[in-house]
Amino acid sequence: DSGVTQTPKHLITATGQRVTLRCSPRSGDLSVYWYQQSLDQGLQFLIQYYNGEERAKGNILERFSAQQFPDLHSELNLSSLELGDSALYFCASSAGLLQGGYGYTFGSGTRLTVV
Amino acid sequence: AQKITQTQPGMFVQEKEAVTLDCTYDTSDQSYGLFWYKQPSSGEMIFLIYQGSYDEQNATEGRYSLNFQKARKSANLVISASQLGDSAMYFCAMREDWGAQKLVFGQGTRLTINP
Numbered sequence A: 001d002s003g004v005t006q007t008p009k010h011l012i013t014a015t016g017q018r019v020t021l022r023c024s025p026r027s028g029d030l031s032v033y034w035y036q037q038s039l040d041q042g043l044q045f046l047i048q049y050y051n052g053e054e055r056a057k058g059n060i061l062e063r064f065s066a067q068q069f070p071d072l073h074s075e076l077n078l079s080s081l082e083l084g085d086s087a088l089y090f091c092a093s094s095a096g097l098l099q100g101g102y103g104y105t106f107g108s109g110t111r112l113t114v115v
Numbered sequence B: 001a002q003k004i005t006q007t008q009p010g011m012f013v014q015e016k017e018a019v020t021l022d023c024t025y026d027t028s029d030q031s032y033g034l035f036w037y038k039q040p041s042s043g044e045m046i047f048l049i050y051q052g053s054y055d056e057q058n059a060t061e062g063r064y065s066l067n068f069q070k071a072r073k074s075a076n077l078v079i080s081a082s083q084l085g086d087s088a089m090y091f092c093a094m095r096e097d098w099g100a101q102k103l104v105f106g107q108g109t110r111l112t113i114n115p
Helices: none
Strands: A005-007 A008-014 A019-024 A030-039 A044-050 A053-057 A066-068 A075-078 A087-094 A110-114 B001-006 B010-014 B020-021 B023-025 B034-038 B046-052 B062-070 B073-079 B088-096 B103-105 B109-114
Touching: A008 A019, A019 A087, A019 A110, A044 A066, A044 A075, A044 B103, A044 B109, A075 A087, A110 B020, B001 B088, B001 B103, B010 B020, B020 B109, B023 B073, B034 B062, B034 B073, B046 B062, B046 B073, B073 B088
Parallel strands: A008 A110, B010 B109
Antiparallel strands: A005 A019, A019 A075, A030 A044, A030 A087, A044 A053, A066 A075, A087 A110, B001 B023, B020 B073, B034 B046, B034 B088, B062 B073, B088 B103, B088 B109
């Protein structure tokens, strides 16, 4: 167990639907990063939250949104789903200002399949 | 903008041989970090090794070493004495040492170890 919990692990839904992916960061970590990994692709950065505030935005579609709650868990909302949104969605957490090679902890991912 | 390039989509290596996975990067920052992650078929992201841009020595972690050539902007991963369990996707990533400190990933190399 990495300390970062992502739920659900698997999700199958139809086109046009809306889903919510949840991430609980490692205890004490203030930052949450969301990444999307499409089939045989690298991880694409979507969005980062730090202590409840949005800190950075990547290639996140307008149909997608996220938030971080006071208890520091984060949710990624995906709406009007398309077949191309099928991917593995990772959450990673960190304590804050990073030094050295450590500090990122990845969850095991949510595999979303849109049919 | 930061960019990571991994030019080897797939590699096949005999067990017990050494293997080098290539990674080049592009950044205008002076301070940054370089990472390698392993992603087995189960999907989780496993941290392997880190190199800071100001580190003078090449990083080593057990059978993993990072061949860091700053002037050439390359950060190749070397795996010595490969094992069947090394078969996986390998991702090179870079972190900016300021701002969001997000990780930017390459497209990955699929390594297959043959017995």
